[in-house]
Amino acid sequence: MDRAVLALPSPLSYRARRMERFFQRFGAGTLRFVDYLGSVGMLAAESFRALVTMRPRWRETAFQTWNIGVRSLPVVLLTGAFIGMVFSAQSYFQFHKVRMDTSTGPAVSIALSRELAPIITSLMIAGRVGAAMAAEIGTMRVTEQIDALRSMAVLPIEYLVVPRMVAIAFSLPLLTAMSIAIGIFSGYVVGVEVLNIDGAYFLHNMYIYTEDKDIYTGLIKVFIFAFLVVFISCREGLHCEGGAEGVGRATTEAVVNSSIAILITNFFVTMLLSKIIPP
Amino acid sequence: MNDERRIQRTVGIFVFVGVLVACSLILHFGKVGDRFRGGYPITVEFANAGGLVRGAQVLFAGVPVGKVGSIRLHENGAGVEVEVDLFDRTGIRDDARFLIKQSGFLGDKHIVVLPVSSTAPLLKGGERLRGTDPFDFTDAAAQAGEAIRKLNTAVDKFSDAMLDAKTLTDLKSGIRSFSELGGKLQGGADRLNVILARVQKGEGTFGKLLNDPELHDELKRLIHNWRVHGLLYREKGDERYPDPKKPAPGMRPP
Numbered sequence: 001m002d003r004a005v006l007a008l009p010s011p012l013s014y015r016a017r018r019m020e021r022f023f024q025r026f027g028a029g030t031l032r033f034v035d036y037l038g039s040v041g042m043l044a045a046e047s048f049r050a051l052v053t054m055r056p057r058w059r060e061t062a063f064q065t066w067n068i069g070v071r072s073l074p075v076v077l078l079t080g081a082f083i084g085m086v087f088s089a090q091s092y093f094q095f096h097k098v099r100m101d102t103s104t105g106p107a108v109s110i111a112l113s114r115e116l117a118p119i120i121t122s123l124m125i126a127g128r129v130g131a132a133m134a135a136e137i138g139t140m141r142v143t144e145q146i147d148a149l150r151s152m153a154v155l156p157i158e159y160l161v162v163p164r165m166v167a168i169a170f171s172l173p174l175l176t177a178m179s180i181a182i183g184i185f186s187g188y189v190v191g192v193e194v195l196n197i198d199g200a201y202f203l204h205n206m207y208i209y210t211e212d213k214d215i216y217t218g219l220i221k222v223f224i225f226a227f228l229v230v231f232i233s234c235r236e237g238l239h240c241e242g243g244a245e246g247v248g249r250a251t252t253e254a255v256v257n258s259s260i261a262i263l264i265t266n267f268f269v270t271m272l273l274s275k276i277i278p279p
Numbered sequence: 280m281n282d283e284r285r286i287q288r289t290v291g292i293f294v295f296v297g298v299l300v301a302c303s304l305i306l307h308f309g310k311v312g313d314r315f316r317g318g319y320p321i322t323v324e325f326a327n328a329g330g331l332v333r334g335a336q337v338l339f340a341g342v343p344v345g346k347v348g349s350i351r352l353h354e355n356g357a358g359v360e361v362e363v364d365l366f367d368r369t370g371i372r373d374d375a376r377f378l379i380k381q382s383g384f385l386g387d388k389h390i391v392v393l394p395v396s397s398t399a400p401l402l403k404g405g406e407r408l409r410g411t412d413p414f415d416f417t418d419a420a421a422q423a424g425e426a427i428r429k430l431n432t433a434v435d436k437f438s439d440a441m442l443d444a445k446t447l448t449d450l451k452s453g454i455r456s457f458s459e460l461g462g463k464l465q466g467g468a469d470r471l472n473v474i475l476a477r478v479q480k481g482e483g484t485f486g487k488l489l490n491d492p493e494l495h496d497e498l499k500r501l502i503h504n505w506r507v508h509g510l511l512y513r514e515k516g517d518e519r520y521p522d523p524k525k526p527a528p529g530m531r532p533p
Contacts, residue, residue, distance in 0.1 A: 059283070066286045070293045109308075174297025181300045212309030219301065 039239065043157070044231045047165050050158040060163040068129045068164070069171030075128060076175045077182050079120050080112075084183030085190045087111055092195045101197045105206035108187035109180075113214040114279075117179040119266060122225040125172055126258035130233035133164060134254035137237025138247040146238070161234045165227070172226040173219045180218065213277045221269050228261045313346070317367040319404030320348060323390070326412045328359040329379045331388045337363055339392040344369040347390065361410070363390065365402070372399040377410040 091107040137160055140146050146156045184206070192199040236254040240246045306312075328350050337345035348362035365371065376393040390410075402408075477483055481490035488494060505511040506520045513520045 062287055062290050065290045065293070069297070070289050073293065113304075113308075170294075171297075174294065174301060177297060177301035177304060180304060207308070207310075210308045212305045212311075215301070215304045215308055 036235075040231050040235050043161065043235050043238070044227065046157050047161045047231070050155065050162050051166070054155070054158050054162070056166070057159065057163050060159070061166050064163045064167035065171055067132075068125070068167050069175060072125060072128055072171070072175060073178070075124055076121050076179050079124055080117055080179030080183040081186040083116050083120055083179075084108060084112060084185070084187035087116060087183075088187035088191045089195065092191055092197060101195075102201035102205050104191050104195075104197055105188070105202035105204075106209035108191070109184050109206045109210040110214050112180050112183040112187070113210065113218045115218075115266075115270075117176050117183055118218040118221045118225070119262065121172065121176045121179045122222055122229065122262045123259055125168070125175070125226075126229045126233075126262060127255055129168065130229045130254045130258045131251045133230065133233040134236040134240070135247055135251045137234055138240030138250040141238060141240045142243055142246060156238070160238075161230070164234065165230045168226045168230045169223060172222045172229075176218060176222045177215075180215070213279075217273050217277055217279075220273060221266065224265065224269055225262050228265060229258045232258045232261060318345065318364050319367070319402075320362055320364050321402055321404065322407045323361045323363055323377045323410040324353065324358055324407065325361060325379065325410045326358040328361060329388055329412075330381075331361065331379055331390070335387070335389045337365065337390045337392065339369060339371060339375075340394070344371065344392065361390070371402045372396060373402050373406065373408070374399040375402070377408060379410070379412075 088104055088108045091104045091111075092101060095101055095103045095107070137146075140160070146160075149156050149159060188199070188202060191197040191202055233254040236250040236257070240250040242249070331347060331350060333347055333349060335347040336343050337347065343366075345363055345365035348364045350359060350361050352358075353360050363377075371392055372394065374395045376395060378391045378393065379388055380391045381388050478486040478489060481487055502511065503520070506513045507523060
């Protein structure tokens, strides 16, 4: 009887075991996260080293620029245009309450330049290009093509990552600039032609209150986001395991992790840039 | 054209258009055109910059004629030095008044230039002017409050010192006496008016004397005779009053 009672777990030891399991999971998750950051960081470091030390592959870089920049142009312009239109309409609905209709112009241009166009373009690129990068490199990994590259004395990072890195770092700011321009234009069309805002003051207030630093801020942000997308996506592809299922998982994680990284980094970059380039 | 060539050309067009759009946005919103517009700087001193910011507009008769360059505290701490970059050919004269005003729903500050004369010499680059300080409602309210407080104090002191019960009684009786005196004076003035009216009409002894032309002539002759006979002063050689003892010219003595 006494032995049976002693064998039962006390409430305290049960709670302690739950706490232990919780900390084990939390610790394992933290370690996985740190390892993940480390692998992305190592990939970034090796890519920059390869960029500096090895001969650039212009042909591959041009192909990646076409793939990332030119082929993303329709989706970026489409999203930029509709974001500009909807933001113009929403701003007008609020400003109209206080008879400040013509403030819609600067609201659209500043919001597009600083936040909307950089974020939407980066997310579009993460979805379209990041997924493609992870799938392409992941497939090469599971079909052992990357090992084949190594056997031919070709460094996979130099051949696969560096051209993509250069191409996206170059293309994403250009795509963002085009997104800002098309967003402002479509916002103007909706504001002036549809909502009957005075076009002269729409443009005048936009010109007065928007500054070049608003454009710089957006372009600097997407330059940083470009590296996040390329390193996270390439890392997922290079660490892909488990055949077709692994490729699918890598693709999903590339998009999700890139998107989360963009949104989190956006906050800190905004705070940092507000100190360097005061708004 | 093979695929590789086509890709290169497409990438070239993409990069060209992208760089063009990015540069256009930066140049347009950076107001780069304004930087190349000729102009000249002047310095305007204010006691209070009143929330003015770098890049704020300078309006002359509602027309933009420049921008605020820099705002710095005066070396001796007496106020603020605002550097104003005026565009060329603005025609602002050196007696013009510079004021800080606010506009818009959000109260954005800008400088307004008010012309005074059309003959003063034109402003030149590097000149220093004293601006008219902006009207500050808070200061004005504080000063008005101080003035009202002093007035209240003065009224209280006057009330305490002068308006006690005895003074008020004396003041009342004084006013009453003054009122009675005024009534009497009014009665006297009325009677005097009646007398003067009668005199004017020639009634009564005094009225008849004053209005009698014969009496006037006789009085005139009497005064003349007194002067002739030396009872009143006369100028020597005055022909109007001949000496009665001397014979008149042209007459032979008897």
